[in-house]
Amino acid sequence: xxxxxxxxxxxxxxxxxxxxxxxxxxxxxxxxxxxxxxxxxxxxxxxxxxxxxxxxxxxxxxxxxxxxxxxxxxxxxxxxxxxxxxxxxxxxxxxxxxxxxxxxxxxxxxxxxxxxxxxxxxxxxxxxxxxxxxxxxxxxxxxxxxxxxxxxxxxxxxxxxxxxxxxxxxxxxxxxxxxxxxx
Amino acid sequence: xxxxxxxxxxxxxxxxxxxxxxxxxxxxxxxxxxxxxxxxxxxxxxxxxxxxxxxxxxxxxxxxxxxxxxxxxxxxxxxxxxxxxxxxxxxxxxxxxxxxxxxxxxxxxxxxxxxxxxxxxxxxxxxxxxxxxxxxxxxxxxxxxxxxxxxxxxxxxxxxxxxxxxxxxxxxxxxxxxxxxxx
DNA sequence: GAAAATTATTTTAAGCTTAAAATAATATGA
DNA sequence: TCATATTATTTTAAGCTTAAAATAATTTTC
Numbered sequence: 001x002x003x004x005x006x007x008x009x010x011x012x013x014x015x016x017x018x019x020x021x022x023x024x025x026x027x028x029x030x031x032x033x034x035x036x037x038x039x040x041x042x043x044x045x046x047x048x049x050x051x052x053x054x055x056x057x058x059x060x061x062x063x064x065x066x067x068x069x070x071x072x073x074x075x076x077x078x079x080x081x082x083x084x085x086x087x088x089x090x091x092x093x094x095x096x097x098x099x100x101x102x103x104x105x106x107x108x109x110x111x112x113x114x115x116x117x118x119x120x121x122x123x124x125x126x127x128x129x130x131x132x133x134x135x136x137x138x139x140x141x142x143x144x145x146x147x148x149x150x151x152x153x154x155x156x157x158x159x160x161x162x163x164x165x166x167x168x169x170x171x172x173x174x175x176x177x178x179x180x181x182x183x
Numbered sequence: 184x185x186x187x188x189x190x191x192x193x194x195x196x197x198x199x200x201x202x203x204x205x206x207x208x209x210x211x212x213x214x215x216x217x218x219x220x221x222x223x224x225x226x227x228x229x230x231x232x233x234x235x236x237x238x239x240x241x242x243x244x245x246x247x248x249x250x251x252x253x254x255x256x257x258x259x260x261x262x263x264x265x266x267x268x269x270x271x272x273x274x275x276x277x278x279x280x281x282x283x284x285x286x287x288x289x290x291x292x293x294x295x296x297x298x299x300x301x302x303x304x305x306x307x308x309x310x311x312x313x314x315x316x317x318x319x320x321x322x323x324x325x326x327x328x329x330x331x332x333x334x335x336x337x338x339x340x341x342x343x344x345x346x347x348x349x350x351x352x353x354x355x356x357x358x359x360x361x362x363x364x365x366x
Numbered sequence: 367g368a369a370a371a372t373t374a375t376t377t378t379a380a381g382c383t384t385a386a387a388a389t390a391a392t393a394t395g396a
Numbered sequence: 397t398c399a400t401a402t403t404a405t406t407t408t409a410a411g412c413t414t415a416a417a418a419t420a421a422t423t424t425t426c
Contacts, residue, residue, distance in 0.1 A: 023291025025322035039222040139208035163327025
């Protein structure tokens with residue numbers, strides 16, 4: 001069951017076996033590094049442009065982008081899940097954006113534990129301006145891909161995402177035992 | 184020439200046009216978000232496991248991984264370029280790893296500005312142990328992809344990387360003028 | 367062989383990020 | 397109802413990260 005044990009025995013030739021670690025997953029490691037490189041390259045460029053053009057940080061833009069999709073606001077927990085960052089991180093981020101009058105954060109009427117965060121009118125306008133350029137920057141960086149290639153990447157990355165989530169859930173519940181062995 | 188102007192007019196049907204921003208690059212934005220999600224999912228998992236199993240942070244692991252490929256050491260500038268992080272970032276990272284006796288940093292003999300960083304014997308041993316498990320974690324998360332799919336992703340991400348670099352260099356030199364208009 | 371330009375790194379100030387512990391409000395169950 | 401568990405967030409401590417300014421060494425140019 002341990003992830004470190006080579007359970008799936010892929011047949012490899014002798015060369016590959018003795019050069020690599022037990023199971024020889026070099027292709028996967030190279031793919032992971034390439035994925036990281038692509039993401040970092042694009043992200044670094046976007047970060048720089050957001051600062052130059054709008055004097056805003058990427059995390060702030062990302063937070064505003066989430067809120068823009070939720071006119072009725074969103075709790076911190078929801079934001080945390082969607083942005084894939086820690087809860088504590090958001091507390092500070094929201095505080096700073098609230099200080100800049102771009103978002104508004106207030107306790108929920110029905111559950112006083114929850115904070116509901118919304119874009120202010122100013123935040124919405126500011127985001128709209130940024131989003132237009134942001135979209136064109138991304139498109140420009142992907143200009144070398146054909147529509148078909150974009151489509152293929154979408155499909156394969158969706159598959160990778162599913163695959164990663166399966167691995168995730170597999171090691172987050174090392175022992176189950178209670179509700180039967182199903183699913 | 185501006186990245187924000189819709190230069191490449193892709194023919195789209197009326198529905199799509201009026202819903203989207205000027206040039207309608209929704210597919211590209213969605214691909215970018217998916218790329219980000221995949222990377223963050225895998226990275227978060229690796230970060231957690233490195234901490235649990237080896238009590239080490241991801242940036243430290245990444246730095247050691249770079250040094251492992253350079254037995255004769257590497258300058259900070261070289262590390263900065265390869266890891267795609269800022270120069271100042273590395274100063275602190277190397278200091279902390281040096282304090283832990285995992286790397287060794289000393290001024291170059293031939294250029295006293297440059298610091299040359301190397302893994303210590305202890306660092307090399309520590310990294311070797313981590314690398315084995317790291318490789319299997321990554322492979323596990325990619326288990327749902329066939330070898331052919333891994334190959335296709337490699338190829339298309341390489342293309343995306345090139346495309347992004349072209350866009351990068353296009354706006355890093357807004358005016359050239361000196362060495363002729365060639366290339 | 368100096369002045370000027372370049373290169374490599376460090377410092378600084380601010381902000382981002384995480385994991386873990388603490389706080390506070392709600393839900394659950396005897 | 398009251399104790400217990402759960403949920404949502406904040407706080408804390410440490411470390412990561414960046415951009416920009418400062419420092420220091422080397423190279424270029426006259």
